Amino acid sequence: MKHNLIIIGSGPAGLTSAIYAARADLKPIVFEGNQPGGQLTITTDVENYPGFPEGIMGPEMMDLFRKQAQRFGAETHFKNVDSVDLSKTPFEVKVGEEIHHADSIVIATGASAKLLNFESETKLMGHGVSACATCDGFFFRDKEVLVVGGGDSAMEEATFLTKFASKVTIVHRRTEFRASKIMQKRVFDNPKIEILWNHSVVDMIGEPDQGGLTSAKVKHSETGEVSEIKCDGLFLAIGHKPNSDFLNNQLETDDKGYIITKADSTATSINGVFACGDIQDTVYRQAITAAGSGCMSAIEVERYLETLH
Ligand SMILES: Cc1cc2nc3c(=O)[nH]c(=O)nc-3n(C[C@H](O)[C@H](O)[C@H](O)COP(=O)(O)OP(=O)(O)OC[C@H]3O[C@@H](n4cnc5c(N)ncnc54)[C@H](O)[C@@H]3O)c2cc1C
Structure with missing residues (x-):
């Protein structure tokens, strides 16, 4: 038909x-x-x-x-x-x-949106974990958030999030960003942004019905050492x-x-x-x-x- x-x-x-x-x-x-x-x-x-x-x-x-x-x-x-x-x-x-x-x-x-694809990420999506700063940044006023990524969109999302968050940490698995120089400069000049080089997020901790995300586990790209960072929000900006x-x-x-x-x-x-x-x-x-x-x-x-x- x-x-x-x-x-x-x-x-x-x-x-x-x-x-x-x-x-x-x-x-x-x-x-x-x-x-x-x-x-x-x-x-x-x-x-x-x-x-x-x-x-x-x-x-x-x-x-x-x-x-x-x-x-x-x-x-x-x-x-x-x-x-x-x-x-x-x-x-x-x-x-x-x-x-x-x-x-x-x-x-x-x-x-x-590209995701990291682990169980805790699926569970906490919309409960502290997001892939859209324009959409969800407003929920993180005076909170501490992580941004995962190293390209232009990660720089843009991190800079945007400083309007609300008290602190933004960009977690990046390499020792330099792929983003354009001008976007990087905006990030480096922003006192609310910290950068955690050489790390990837390997797990997210928290329960959707108990306030959502509370921390993320990150792993050092070279040493393999895993540590935990307290955070209220995590934004994926990996494309x-x-x-x-x-x-x-x-x-x-x-x-x-x-x-x-x-x-x-x-x-x-x-x-x-x-x-x-x-x-x-x-x-x-x-x-x-x-x-x-x-x-x-x-x-x-x-x-x-x-x-x-
Ligand atoms: C976590 C998150 C939070 C967000 N929050 C907001 C918000 O608060 N406000 C806001 O304005 N925007 C928000 N966005 C952005 C918003 O969701 C998108 O901009 C919007 O959904 C895009 O609409 P769309 O119809 O183009 O595509 P989508 O919503 O992505 O829909 C695509 C559709 O195509 C279908 N599809 C794909 N391939 C095929 C196929 N081969 N055959 C048949 N169907 C197929 C899928 O099943 C799906 O139904 C958010 C995005 C994310 C990821």
């Missing part, structure tokens, strides 16, 4: 696209992927999304997004898209053994990975795999294929900007489909 529109991804971008497309009577199909609701489902309080003056828990907010899309007729499936064929129209979307066809596609597969592998290089991307969209548009290098949210955003990476571009994508799909008939 051929659909008007298949939306790949169910974070703020994909589900906003679904709300607008469903209200335009396009009967969109959403494949939610392995993380239904997207990245906000791994965090706790969201305090910067307009309309929720008391804040809202990330998973609850994404349930509301989904319900709103379903209310207008969007069909959502907890399935992952394995690959797409964009070389012919209607486009082909492969989901396991199933093959779906669509006149248009919105790609909203996000960019996952993001755009979820675009399944596209198999069929769309124009930058060298990291972020989809390139036309200026002031969600149009990609292939007519009828649109991209919104973090998969095409290396700058803002917020729920509201993802939702905004999700809205743009649905309006652009509607206009595109009109040209087909």
